[in-house]
Amino acid sequence: MTSLCCKVGTLNLRNPIIMASGTFAFGAPYAKLYPLDSLGGISTKGLTVEPRTGNRGTRLIETASGLMNSIGLENPGLSHFLQFELDRMCQYDTAIIVNLGGGSLEEYEKGASMLQQAAATRAAEGKRGIDMVELNISCPNVKQGGMQFGLHTEKAREAVRIVRRITDLPLMIKLSPNAYDLTGMAAMCEEEGADAISLVNTFLAMSVDLKSRRSSFQQTYAGLSGPAIKPIALRMVHQVCRSTSLPVVGMGGITTAQDVLEFIMVGASAVQIGTGNFMNPRTGASLAGEVTQLMKKERIESLEEIRGVI
Amino acid sequence: MQAVVVNNEPLMEGIYRLTLEGRHGGKAGQFYMLRCWDSFPLLSRPISIHDLSEDSITFLYRVHGGGTELLSKLLPGNSLTLEGPYGNGFPSPQGRTALVGGGMGIAPLLLAAKEMPEADVYLGYSGEAFAESSFRSIRSSGGLTIISGGTILDSLEPHRYDTIMTCGPVPMMEELARRCAGSGASLYVSVEKRMACGIGACNGCAVETPSGIKKACVDGPVFPVEEVNFHDLALL
Numbered sequence: 349m350t351s352l353c354c355k356v357g358t359l360n361l362r363n364p365i366i367m368a369s370g371t372f373a374f375g376a377p378y379a380k381l382y383p384l385d386s387l388g389g390i391s392t393k394g395l396t397v398e399p400r401t402g403n404r405g406t407r408l409i410e411t412a413s414g415l416m417n418s419i420g421l422e423n424p425g426l427s428h429f430l431q432f433e434l435d436r437m438c439q440y441d442t443a444i445i446v447n448l449g450g451g452s453l454e455e456y457e458k459g460a461s462m463l464q465q466a467a468a469t470r471a472a473e474g475k476r477g478i479d480m481v482e483l484n485i486s487c488p489n490v491k492q493g494g495m496q497f498g499l500h501t502e503k504a505r506e507a508v509r510i511v512r513r514i515t516d517l518p519l520m521i522k523l524s525p526n527a528y529d530l531t532g533m534a535a536m537c538e539e540e541g542a543d544a545i546s547l548v549n550t551f552l553a554m555s556v557d558l559k560s561r562r563s564s565f566q567q568t569y570a571g572l573s574g575p576a577i578k579p580i581a582l583r584m585v586h587q588v589c590r591s592t593s594l595p596v597v598g599m600g601g602i603t604t605a606q607d608v609l610e611f612i613m614v615g616a617s618a619v620q621i622g623t624g625n626f627m628n629p630r631t632g633a634s635l636a637g638e639v640t641q642l643m644k645k646e647r648i649e650s651l652e653e654i655r656g657v658i
Numbered sequence: 659m660q661a662v663v664v665n666n667e668p669l670m671e672g673i674y675r676l677t678l679e680g681r682h683g684g685k686a687g688q689f690y691m692l693r694c695w696d697s698f699p700l701l702s703r704p705i706s707i708h709d710l711s712e713d714s715i716t717f718l719y720r721v722h723g724g725g726t727e728l729l730s731k732l733l734p735g736n737s738l739t740l741e742g743p744y745g746n747g748f749p750s751p752q753g754r755t756a757l758v759g760g761g762m763g764i765a766p767l768l769l770a771a772k773e774m775p776e777a778d779v780y781l782g783y784s785g786e787a788f789a790e791s792s793f794r795s796i797r798s799s800g801g802l803t804i805i806s807g808g809t810i811l812d813s814l815e816p817h818r819y820d821t822i823m824t825c826g827p828v829p830m831m832e833e834l835a836r837r838c839a840g841s842g843a844s845l846y847v848s849v850e851k852r853m854a855c856g857i858g859a860c861n862g863c864a865v866e867t868p869s870g871i872k873k874a875c876v877d878g879p880v881f882p883v884e885e886v887n888f889h890d891l892a893l894l
Contacts, residue, residue, distance in 0.1 A: 370860070370861075371855075371859060371860060372859055373858060373859040376858075377855070377857040377858045377859045377876075378857070378859065380857070381857075393861075401866075401870070401871045402861060402864060402871060404866070404890070406852065407852065407861070407862045407863075407864060408852045408853070408854055408860075408862040408863075409852075410699055410700055410701055412698075413697075413698055413700065414700065415700055415701070415854065417854075417860075417862065419860070419861045419862065419864075422861045422864060422871060574700055575697065575700075603697065623700065623854075625855065625859070626700065626701055626854040626855050626860060627697065627700050627701070627702075629741060629855060629856075629857060
């Protein structure tokens with residue numbers, strides 16, 4: 349019997365397929381297409397204390413095998429999420445991972461305490477709560493904060509430390525592939541008491557509009573995702589897995605069962621699917637089953653058997 | 659869902675009419691996400707419903723990039739994937755109604771003209787007209803005005819209508835909005851934005867409105883003109 353069960357720190361997952369932040373909203377658009385209990389987990393759209401309207405101008409450009417985005421953390425704000433979205437998400441029988449973004453240490457601090465408080469209130473009411481916090485220090489598309497924190501290890505340390513101090517919820521740090529010292533960043537997460545690491549967020553990239561002789565994006569640069577980045581993401585996940593004892597959730601251009609097993613083989617505890625949801629909105633309905641099929645074909649009995657073999 | 663191609667005919671240089679088998683849902687102004695390729699291009703293409711019948715659905719599209727180029731190569735008997743219908747579609751007509759299309763913007767108006775048999779139809783083309791015979795087959799000459807090589811807007815008197823619905827180039831719709839102001843006609847605008855998911859998850863097709871950011875794919879693509887910022891729309 350092939351098993352897809354896995355753990356990210358203390359969090360038990362039905363399977364290693366987690367839907368990546370920013371590509372799955374709060375689940376509802378996809379719940380109309382298939383039952384979300386086929387998923388290991390869902391990471392919410394990145395949330396900030398205050399609502400954000402996101403970036404103006406072009407937000408999407410398709411590239412060869414990739415997608416560039418400059419959404420700019422558009423989100424309804426944490427209060428709205430906690431009041432209106434979380435209950436609905438908790439109806440889905442899958443792990444709920446809340447992606448917390450921010451523009452300053454104060455905002456990360458306030459956001460973390462809102463989540464901590466909401467989790468405590470829900471626990472007191474006997475309700476399902478927040479299974480994990482994914483701290484986003486890697487959004488490349490906002491001027492203030494986001495990736496600013498994700499580039500420098502010591503700057504990131506301040507954000508991780510403050511959030512760790514406030515919440516005892518399982519804490520995963522989402523790293524930017526643009527970080528100057530990725531393994532140093534991973535070591536810092538471990539030192540500061542994080543429970544897990546996820547990577548990669550999008551790669552800083554650029555597109556030019558010939559007619560206007562300007563960047564296609566008002567923020568000049570945008571984040572590149574999709575199969576175009578997979579080989580680089582895989583290498584980075586491998587490097588981080590070899591350098592840390594924290595569980596790592598790998599992502600970057602994963603669209604097939606083969607991709608999933610490759611990330612597990614380089615050491616990932618679980619994976620996230622982002623842009624793949626836009627190529628086929630039903631990816632989450634079938635991918636776990638396809639992974640099982642491929643494991644049978646390759647005579648792999650459990651993910652444990654192949655995790656980190658490279 | 660998969661559907662089989664009945665016909666994929668060029669109407670003129672770069673403009674095709676694609677008809678697929680099967681009974682499909684939807685109403686005028688809604689769209690489907692189409693793809694006839696495996697992985698690349700990455701994204702499916704949002705295309706509005708041109709026509710619907712008991713056993714077919716028709717799309718009208720212009721070859722613009724890699725995706726529509728592949729669509730244009732489809733032959734009868736080939737199959738493709740479609741997801742939808744998505745979006746809000748045009749509202750129910752209130753009072754005397756006009757449908758105003760410019761260029762490729764005429765695409766969603768054929769089904770709208772069928773759903774709203776009382777509505778007058780205005781079609782404008784910068785060059786040669788296309789798909790106009792489909793409109794002629796469902797409208798008497800009294801209810802149909804077609805202008806090729808000029809602006810359709812000079813043929814339209816907004817004050818004669820209670821509701822006007824439009825789809826076309828942004829400058830045309832912006833000028834129509836200017837002419838409708840103070841005329842008493844309510845104007846609804848179908849907008850075009852780049853989309854990744856089509857279902858309200860990616861926030862890629864954001865539209866600036868006075869009541870905040872909305873999504874062209876689920877809150878639109880049809881918006882009351884009061885919600886539309888034409889400058890924002892021009893930033894496709």
